[in-house]
Amino acid sequence: MKLKQLESVLGDLEQFSNPKVELEQYPTGPHIASRMLYTAENSFGDVSNKVVADFGCGCGTLGAAAALLGADQVIAIDIDSDSLELASENAVDLELDIDFVQCDIRNLEWRGHVDTVVMNPPFGTRKKGVDMDFLSMALKVASQAVYSLHKTSTREHVKKAALRDFNASSAEVLCELRYDVPQLYKFHKKKEVDIAVDLWRFVPKRNQGRGI
Amino acid sequence: MRLLTHNMLSSNIKGVANGFPLLIEVEKVIEKQVDFNPDFLKNIFPKIEWQALVQASRSMGYSELPEESPESSMLDSDDFLMKFHHVLLELHLEEGALVCPETGRKFPVNKGIPNMLLHEDEV
Numbered sequence: 267m268k269l270k271q272l273e274s275v276l277g278d279l280e281q282f283s284n285p286k287v288e289l290e291q292y293p294t295g296p297h298i299a300s301r302m303l304y305t306a307e308n309s310f311g312d313v314s315n316k317v318v319a320d321f322g323c324g325c326g327t328l329g330a331a332a333a334l335l336g337a338d339q340v341i342a343i344d345i346d347s348d349s350l351e352l353a354s355e356n357a358v359d360l361e362l363d364i365d366f367v368q369c370d371i372r373n374l375e376w377r378g379h380v381d382t383v384v385m386n387p388p389f390g391t392r393k394k395g396v397d398m399d400f401l402s403m404a405l406k407v408a409s410q411a412v413y414s415l416h417k418t419s420t421r422e423h424v425k426k427a428a429l430r431d432f433n434a435s436s437a438e439v440l441c442e443l444r445y446d447v448p449q450l451y452k453f454h455k456k457k458e459v460d461i462a463v464d465l466w467r468f469v470p471k472r473n474q475g476r477g478i
Numbered sequence: 479m480r481l482l483t484h485n486m487l488s489s490n491i492k493g494v495a496n497g498f499p500l501l502i503e504v505e506k507v508i509e510k511q512v513d514f515n516p517d518f519l520k521n522i523f524p525k526i527e528w529q530a531l532v533q534a535s536r537s538m539g540y541s542e543l544p545e546e547s548p549e550s551s552m553l554d555s556d557d558f559l560m561k562f563h564h565v566l567l568e569l570h571l572e573e574g575a576l577v578c579p580e581t582g583r584k585f586p587v588n589k590g591i592p593n594m595l596l597h598e599d600e601v
Contacts, residue, residue, distance in 0.1 A: 315518055317482075338518045339567070341483050350591055363512060363567075365483040369594035373601060375490035377498045378525055 267334055273300035275334060279356045281325050282349070287453075289346055290388035290396075294327045294415075298443055302413055302465055303331035303384065305440060310467070312411045313337050316381035321371050321404055326353030326364065328384045333362040340364045341380065343371060372399045379409035386415045398427055405432045405470045412470070418442055418462035428468050435471045439464045479590050481534050482566045485526055487592070489578035489585075491600045496580050499530035502537040503584070506573035514563050520553050523562070535565045 267275075276296035285291035294302075307313035314336030320329035323342035326349075333340045342364050344350050350366050357364045371387075387400035397416060404412040405428065412434075416424045421439065428434040445461045447454075489497030528547040535543050542561050552558045575584040576592050583600070586593050 315515075315521070317522070338515060338522075339480075339482055341486075345595065347593075351589075354589065354591070363510070365480050366591045367479070367483065367487065367594060368591055369490070370596070373490045373492075373596060374594075375488035375497055376486055377488045377527065378486050380486070 269300055269304045272304060272331060272334055273297060275360065276300055276327055276331055279325055279327055279330060279359075280352055282352070284348070286346065286348075288392050290392055291324060291346070291349065292386075292447055293325055294386040295446060296327070298386075298415070298445060298463075298465075299327045299331050301441075301443070302415070303328065303335050305465070306382065306384065306411070306413050306467075307335045309440075310411060312382045312413070316410070317341070318382045318384060319343065319380045319407060321383055321385040321400055322387050323353050323366070324349050324386070326356045328386060329353070329364050330356060330360055330362055332382075332384060333357075333364060334360070337382075341367060343367045343369050343374065345370045371403050372396070374403055374407070376407045380407055381410045383408040383412045383414075385413070389417055398424075401428060401468070402432045405434055405468060408470055410469070412466075412468040414466045414468070415443075415445070415463045416466060418464050421464055424464075424466065428466075432468075433471050434468045436467075436469045438467050440467050441465050479571050479587060479592055480567055481531060481538070481569060482522070482526075484534050484571070484576070485531055485566075487576070487594070489580065489583070490594055491578055491581055491583060491596060494578060494580045497578060499527065499533065499579065500576035500585070501579055502534055502571060503575040503577060504537060504539070504571065505575075506571075507538050508570050508572045509568050510570060512563070512567045514560065516556070516559050519559050519562055519566070522566070523553060526566070531565065535569065538569050538571065540565055540569060 329342035383404040428437040
């Protein structure tokens with residue numbers, strides 16, 4: 267599937283109708299989502315024929331993109347029932363096979379590993395540190411790679427935490443993107459705001475033995 | 479929820495030492511056909527907890543999966559691979575519950591989605 271086609275298909279997904287501010291629910295737009303997964307697949311081979319998990323899936327955009335690019339199995343996790351219902355409907359609309367799990371990422375217990383984790387985690391503006399909690403868990407669960415979005419302003423902090431505390435063998439900013447945050451919430455004063463975000467690729471340190 | 483996902487989920491209640499595998503209570507199972515991909519199956523096989531998969535498949539009403547963990551030579555048998563494929567990817571727990579093996583706490587499964595949200599005293 268070509269990038270433009272992927273972006274177009276993702277653009278048809280249903281988004282949040284009543285986003286919850288305390289969960290920092292912002293849709294990952296088709297522009298960012300398509301580029302993120304396209305890079306993961308074309309530059310690194312981390313998607314097709316792999317088991318991919320989407321952490322904090324929201325409407326399911328990233329998981330759907332992974333499935334469209336040939337992931338063999340996609341597992342999408344979110345804390346919110348409304349999001350999961352929406353993501354389920356989106357998956358059905360696109361005829362994609364995605365397993366959904368309702369769970370708080372911070373207390374996920376996972377046996378074994380998936381190949382790749384993709385995520386657009388909450389930035390931590392409501393629950394401080396939640397972005398790092400997501401990253402920490404992602405690096406425990408992924409055996410090959412983690413793709414994640416974090417505010418550019420947190421770049422040094424993210425790199426340090428990943429390498430020093432979360433067992434990453436490498437932490438690379440693949441590119442800087444502009445995240446269009448539409449005026450979703452009442453406290454948003456501007457009609458639209460651009461936030462500079464980094465698309466990261468982290469590689470977990472190889473596990474010994476069977477990786478359980 | 480497929481059994482591939484079940485094979486990776488563990489009870490997340492605080493203090494539980496043996497939370498895997500979750501037991502399965504079935505109310506509704508549905509079967510959805512998925513394209514057969516032998517390469518994927520051969521790659522995923524070493525990562526699967528075999529006993530947990532067999533146990534789970536029996537709970538879902540399927541009894542053709544061999545109980546002993548197969549030799550790698552079995553992976554050359556299409557007959558075996560098709561059974562493995564069917565159990566891992568085509569059986570869905572649509573309604574029921576996953577049960578913590580240590581505490582007996584039930585995690586409900588509705589419309590194929592298990593709810594692993596914990597109560598305050600379980601965190």
